[in-house]
Amino acid sequence: MARIRAKPLHAQARQAVLERILRGELAPDTRVVESRLAEDLGVSRTPLREALMHLEREGFLKLEPNRGFFVAPLSAEEARELYPILAMMECEALRLGGLPGTARIEYLGSVNERLAEAAADSERAFQLNAEWHTILTSGCPNRTLLKMLAGVRRKMYRYEWASLPQAARIEAAAEQHAAIAFALEQGDADGAGRDLQEHWQTELDALLPRIGASADSSGGR
Amino acid sequence: MARIRAKPLHAQARQAVLERILRGELAPDTRVVESRLAEDLGVSRTPLREALMHLEREGFLKLEPNRGFFVAPLSAEEARELYPILAMMECEALRLGGLPGTARIEYLGSVNERLAEAAADSERAFQLNAEWHTILTSGCPNRTLLKMLAGVRRKMYRYEWASLPQAARIEAAAEQHAAIAFALEQGDADGAGRDLQEHWQTELDALLPRIGASADSSGGR
DNA sequence: GTAAAGCATATTGTATACAATATGTCGTCG
């Protein structure tokens, strides 16, 4: 009832396909046959193709001319490139937003507590972790930056999802979150930035072994 | 003939439309009627729509549901957001690439000289300026970052184009370029980064009055 | 004279049909 105006099919299709990709339901390197997927989703190929082209532009699919779409593979190389970008953007967003007020710092704390408690429930922890970082950067006045940040995060979600069931990592993440929040509380913006950088480095280091990377990630720092 | 494989129509159409937008041939806020543009380009609506959706995703068009595509307006607000992002990304790319060798520094110098000489020829100066920044960041090993950077640059080109015919600014830019290159030559990466930030701030300040902005741009620093 | 309603038109959104290209199979030739 709520929505007066139905979303166009190509938008719905995009969201549906994206969810399948993020959840790994459509595994990396899987070939996407338009006609089959279209029938599966109950739409025709036209809006589906628009959705697929959209996802290709976002990096979730690759399009080989005259051969079709394939789910983009997860690669250690991309992860090693993505995480520093994320760190850079979040740092900048944090900096531009200035020091958060006590209300937001408390909000961060409460979400982080729930995150620590949700260590057993990977999917919930995944959500809370995403929420924490969103809140952290929500003070940034640069909307364009936040949009780009959201795009990069979506790409990262696939990697996070692939390395989900690790309770130990969730606790470690929560600890680092607390350290960042503490620095912010002390008015130490630079320190918070450094901790944030370190946090993402830790995340990356924890991720790489799980997607079959042998080399380390120290190249970019 | 050279090309074995013809590019798909949707890709050709995208490029053609993008060029019209960047050149201002398709002015901001212009309504884009699919059937007319399709006939004009000599393709059907299907690949054209794919091209338009692509451009919408890149921020060059807006899509109002059931009303069609419009060329995205140039806004002082977007410019104020875009330029700091560009500065951030170029700084990071420069940092990740490490200090460039003498060969690349000389290359920067030669392009910058040609840029200074081309002050009268706006379009050529525009090209050379773009080339200079591309060279500056070409040492960055993070391909993903470079791709994103390219995307942001394309968006910026519209603004640069809108404020093109200013010989004075081109000379000023060339001077700042020289300062950055000099810092790099001295092995002062941090100094180069600061100069680069300042350079983009200068560019933004010069741009804002030309697109009808009254407020200043100091909010984000 | 003005405002609202309904019809006519234009345009987008989606589905289907057709054309071009790639892939796999089978048979034949060396």
Next chain:
DNA sequence: CGACGACATATTGTATACAATATGCTTTAC
């Protein structure tokens, strides 16, 4: 036995046809 080529099939790329929605104009009621 292996490799090459022709044909059959599957799939993508593009064009066209149809449906749904928005827009503008005319008409009519007050």
